[in-house]
Amino acid sequence: MKLQPFAPHVEALELRALRHRVLSSNIANADTPHYKARDIDFASALSAARSESLGLARTSARHLAGSGAGSAAGGAVRYRVPTQPSLDGNTVETDVEQAAFADNAIRYRASLEFLDAAIRKLRYAIKGGD
Amino acid sequence: MSLFKVFDVAGSAMHAQSVRLNVTASNLANAGSVHGDPAKVYRARQPVFTAFGEALDREQGIAGVRVRGIVESGQPLTMLHQPDHPDADENGNVWQSNVNTVEEMVNMISASRSYRNSVELMNTAKELLLQTLALGR
Numbered sequence: 601m602k603l604q605p606f607a608p609h610v611e612a613l614e615l616r617a618l619r620h621r622v623l624s625s626n627i628a629n630a631d632t633p634h635y636k637a638r639d640i641d642f643a644s645a646l647s648a649a650r651s652e653s654l655g656l657a658r659t660s661a662r663h664l665a666g667s668g669a670g671s672a673a674g675g676a677v678r679y680r681v682p683t684q685p686s687l688d689g690n691t692v693e694t695d696v697e698q699a700a701f702a703d704n705a706i707r708y709r710a711s712l713e714f715l716d717a718a719i720r721k722l723r724y725a726i727k728g729g730d
Numbered sequence: 731m732s733l734f735k736v737f738d739v740a741g742s743a744m745h746a747q748s749v750r751l752n753v754t755a756s757n758l759a760n761a762g763s764v765h766g767d768p769a770k771v772y773r774a775r776q777p778v779f780t781a782f783g784e785a786l787d788r789e790q791g792i793a794g795v796r797v798r799g800i801v802e803s804g805q806p807l808t809m810l811h812q813p814d815h816p817d818a819d820e821n822g823n824v825w826q827s828n829v830n831t832v833e834e835m836v837n838m839i840s841a842s843r844s845y846r847n848s849v850e851l852m853n854t855a856k857e858l859l860l861q862t863l864a865l866g867r
Contacts (some may be wrong), residue, residue: 614732616734620733620854621733621736621792623731624794624855625793627743627847627848628739628794628819628848629743629781629793630839630844630847631746631794631844633779678785694847705854705858709861716864719866723866
């Protein structure tokens with residue numbers, strides 16, 4: 601059996617970082633006319649990243665290799681549908697963005713915790729329970 | 731590490747908001763100024779923000795803020811009849827700047843809130859990066 605001790609958490613962490621950047625630019629552009637708020641669809645981005653990180657079957661050396669989670673996530677960025685768009689064409693709703701931002705930061709920390717636990721577990725196994 | 735881009739984005743927003751705060755200060759300072767020549771009266775100014783993604787990551791939805799320019803307000807000036815004013819024209823009139831003090835105060839509050847939001851963005855990114863660095867310790 602192939603061991604994948606960090607299996608979903610590495611991709612999740614990378615996607616959380618991407619979402620963090622997207623939400624940051626929403627909040628940064630809260631006063632920019634015509635700026636459209638964006639977000640990523642986390643569930644589909646994660647499943648795309650995971651299926652891609654398994655790697656593509658290559659029968660020739662000239663076939664393209666699958667790329668990492670970041671490129672798959674890039675296509676998952678979508679425009680947010682605003683509930684109260686403003687007259688200047690800006691669709692950032694600061695309270696919505698701040699709530700999503702806080703949520704995302706906590707989930708980033710959770711992924712870090714999972715990774716940390718996996719590392720500790722491996723270390724425990726290597727050292728033989730010391 | 732990809733979270734470092736948050737510093738660029740939040741930094742550009744902080745710069746843009748500080749320009750806005752400076753312009754508001756200039757408007758409020760010149761709120762009551764008068765001149766005998768309507769062409770030379772101080773007019774309220776506003777910065778125009780625009781998102782820029784070229785320098786950052788367009789396809790991943792990351793964009794900073796840039797001040798595209800500063801525009802002068804087209805609101806009408808107020809004419810005051812003050813014959814003893816040293817700058818008064820031959821009819822005894824002076825023109826007062828078109829700064830709307832209430833509007834400027836609102837602008838000031840909005841700019842300072844947005845600035846604080848950006849500081850918070852930076853703090854959170856910094857904290858998450860430090861925790862990531864401490865992974866596996």
